Amino acid sequence: MLLERRTESPSARTLVLQVDEWAGHLPGQHVDVRLTAEDGYQTARSYSLAAPPDGDRLEITVQRADGGEVSPFLADDLEVGDRVELRGPLGGWFVWRPEDPGPVLLVAGGSGVVPLMAMIRARAGVSRAPFRLIYSVRTPEDRLYAAELRRRAAEDGGLDVSYVYTREAPADSPRPPGRIRADDLVTHGWPPDFEPTCFVCGPTPLVEAVAGLLVGWGHDPGRIRTERFGGS
Amino acid sequence: MTQTETGGPYDGNALAGPLAEVFALEVTAAVARCRGCGRSSPVATLAVYGPDPGLVGRCPGCADVLVRVVRTPDEVWLDLGGMSALRFSVPS
Numbered sequence: 001m002l003l004e005r006r007t008e009s010p011s012a013r014t015l016v017l018q019v020d021e022w023a024g025h026l027p028g029q030h031v032d033v034r035l036t037a038e039d040g041y042q043t044a045r046s047y048s049l050a051a052p053p054d055g056d057r058l059e060i061t062v063q064r065a066d067g068g069e070v071s072p073f074l075a076d077d078l079e080v081g082d083r084v085e086l087r088g089p090l091g092g093w094f095v096w097r098p099e100d101p102g103p104v105l106l107v108a109g110g111s112g113v114v115p116l117m118a119m120i121r122a123r124a125g126v127s128r129a130p131f132r133l134i135y136s137v138r139t140p141e142d143r144l145y146a147a148e149l150r151r152r153a154a155e156d157g158g159l160d161v162s163y164v165y166t167r168e169a170p171a172d173s174p175r176p177p178g179r180i181r182a183d184d185l186v187t188h189g190w191p192p193d194f195e196p197t198c199f200v201c202g203p204t205p206l207v208e209a210v211a212g213l214l215v216g217w218g219h220d221p222g223r224i225r226t227e228r229f230g231g232s
Numbered sequence: 233m234t235q236t237e238t239g240g241p242y243d244g245n246a247l248a249g250p251l252a253e254v255f256a257l258e259v260t261a262a263v264a265r266c267r268g269c270g271r272s273s274p275v276a277t278l279a280v281y282g283p284d285p286g287l288v289g290r291c292p293g294c295a296d297v298l299v300r301v302v303r304t305p306d307e308v309w310l311d312l313g314g315m316s317a318l319r320f321s322v323p324s
Contacts, residue, residue, distance in 0.1 A: 090248035093276035
């Protein structure tokens with residue numbers, strides 16, 4: 001049942017859902033949301049959980065896709081008190097366990113930051129594992145969780161956040177807009193000899209490009225975990 | 233994960249929900265061996281296409297189909313013929 005909706009960016013909303021029973025989940029996991037129309041037509045989409053477990057409350061962040069079948073409805077039309085069907089938690093590979101002490105490199109493209117934000121939120125107050133987030137977005141106003149990331153980078157200790165803008169960068173940015181490149185990873189990431197676990201999430205082309213760059217740099221492919229959101 | 237509504241290819245993380253109905257253990261962390269090229273890959277890393285008419289997971293090495301899942305109102309149809317082995321970690 002929808003409890004609350006928060007705006008994260010012009011095109012993205014966080015939905016806070018209350019579920020009947022929830023045994024908990026690991027950061028990185030997702031849920032499948034199924035909608036049934038009056039005529040019986042069903043469609044489902046997967047959404048990453050945006051936050052660590054909190055009793056019977058779950059958070060997902062929905063990016064509205066132009067022409068999308070499900071996302072505009074969830075982002076804008078679902079009303080507080082309405083119910084949706086959920087299956088989860090799902091996924092056991094693209095997860096971070098707070099007991100792991102090693103450094104973590106998070107690379108996000110667009111809404112790919114959602115499961116990585118769950119990891120960052122789960123880490124707070126629980127783990128001192130060094131975390132670096134490299135977040136690729138088109139323009140500064142497309143960033144999700146910007147204020148919270150700024151606060152956490154200052155307060156959580158051991159979290160660094162850097163942005164790669166692909167279309168339009170702030171006026172004072174030293175880096176001109178453009179796709180993520182090897183030197184962005186070298187400047188803002190962990191080197192291979194730190195043996196970080198790398199989580200890369202976002203549109204398929206970005207994930208594949210970044211995974212290739214990390215392997216080319218010398219990172220162990222077995223320590224690179226990917227989640228492709230499809231599309232471009 | 234979040235499906236972008238602009239289509240695939242996704243990866244094997246998208247199979248977690250559909251295969252949760254069939255497998256008692258979490259399947260995306262299991263390692264599948266391709267019958268075609270012999271490569272072993274975590275199911276989460278398969279190249280996944282669909283969901284219509286069904287989901288198809290392909291080997292990241294040679295692109296052979298390792299898994300097909302089709303869901304009808306009263307059946308799950310699963311074809312694992314492209315895998316020669318599927319290895320799960322069992323919690324001890």
